[in-house]
Amino acid sequence: MFSFFKKKAPAATPAVADAPVAAPPSAPVATPVAAPVVAQVPAVPAPVATRTTDPEREGWMNRLKTGLKKTGGGIQAVFVNAQIDDALYEELEDALLMADTGIPATTHILQDLKDRVWRTSATTPAAVRAQLVESVAEVLRPLQRPLEVGRHTPTVIMVAGVNGAGKTTSIGKLTKHLANSNCSVLLAAADTFRAAAREQLAVWADRNLVEIVSQEGGDPGAVSFDAVNAGRARGKDVVLVDTAGRLPTQLHLMDELKKIKRVVTKADGTAPHEVVLVIDGNTGQNALSQVQAFDEALGLTGLVVTKLDGTAKGGVLCAIARWGAQRKGGPVPVYFIGVGEKLEDLETFDAHEFAQALIG
Incomplete structure (x- = not known):
């Protein structure tokens, strides 16, 4: 799907x-x-029930539940043989904070949950847990928005992220999604500083049978400029620009990303049309700090959250959502989430699916 x-x-x-x-x-x-x-x-904002008719989506849901098991285990344990009292809410607060949901999101979720429990007269742990799913889904829903391709030809997507977040691999998986939708893609190997980054992207290009623009040891801005022009000349639907991994604390490196963005704009006055940040779900609250820093430098339009499998910090998406609620311009949407290394382990983000997989 x-x-x-x-x-x-x-x-x-x-x-x-x-x-x-x-x-x-x-x-x-x-x-x-x-x-x-x-x-x-x-169908994107529809409840998860409408998605379960799709066998592929059912398979994804099972993988998501497995991937979030470590994050959700502590939250789910709160409801075992529980009484609906203040002690339950206190334990739930601790569990949400341990999942790196963050104080603002945790406070909001708990208050909303209490209101829902009162309105629905929920009296059993199962009923309260069901309401918690709805509370978490409501917090996450502003992050649910599909990636748009087609308003511009080509649609130029600039992808950033720190080294180790899974940026280049995510680009390869995204390329596969686009190619499967019969969308023509051109890759730009602008990560010219990391060893073997160009070769890694070339492997994905071969797997997906798409073209790539690269220069050994070349300037990342020049590669990006050439790729945008090539994408336009060849009638490509999408140009994916793989930029060099950067730590947001290294200002001179962040300046290089700003330069790439300016060069892309010189090649196409409307580009980049998307500035997507890939973040590692294992990093918890640090992921939120990365989102804030990269957004300040580049003006993010979307996120890809990777490596949610095996982490106890998957609640950080709630923290990102609450930060986004205060952000000028609104929340930064999560286009994709990943729970493994396989192609099918990167999928579109659905708020209710995520909440259901997390809470159970």
């Missing part, structure tokens, strides 16, 4: 007409994307 992908009508119409002339091999692109995908878009 690729409900993350939505092509705007103004862009999709000319694409259908031009495809046979500009790029015969990609002629099937517009046909499966324009009609079926747009039809799926309303």
Whole structure:
């Protein structure tokens, strides 16, 4: 299910007409994307119940539950043989904080939960836990928004992240998603400082049968500039720019990212159309600090959260959501979450699915 992908009508119409002339091999692109995908878009915010009819999504849900088991274990344990009293809420507060939900989100969730319990007259641990799922889902819902492709041709997506967060691997998986939706992709190997980064991205390009622009030891800005121009000349739908990993505390390195963004804008006055940060779910509250720092430097438009499997800190998405509620311009959406190394272990983010997998 690729409900993350939505092509705007103004862009999709000319694409259908031009495809046979500009790029015969990609002629099937517009046909499966324009009609079926747009039809799926309303299903994105739908309750999880509507998704379970899709076997692939059911499989993803099972992997998500397994991946979040370590995070949710402490929260779920609170409800074992519990009484509905102040002690339950105190234990739940501790469990949420241990999951790195953060104080603002924990306070909000607990107050909302108490209100729901009172309104629904919930008297059993199972009933209270069901209401907790709804409270967490409500906090996370502002993060649920699909990645849009098609308003601009090509759509230029600049991807940032610290080394080790899974940035290049996530780009490869995202490329697979796009390619499966018959979307033509060009990769830009602008991570020219990390050893073997160019080679790693080239492997993903070969796997997904997509083109790549790279220069051994080249300037990342120059690679990005060339890639955007090549994407336009070749009629690509998407240009994915893999930028060098950066620590937000190293200001001179962050300045290099700003330079790449400026160069991309020189190549296309409307680009980059997306600035996506890849964060490691294992880092907990540090992930929130990264989001804040990169957002201040680059103006983030979306997130990819990786390595949620095996972590006890998956509640950080709630912390990110509450921070986003106070952010000028609104929350930064989570486009994808990952719970493993396989291609199918990166999927679109659904607030209710995540809350249900976390709380049980």
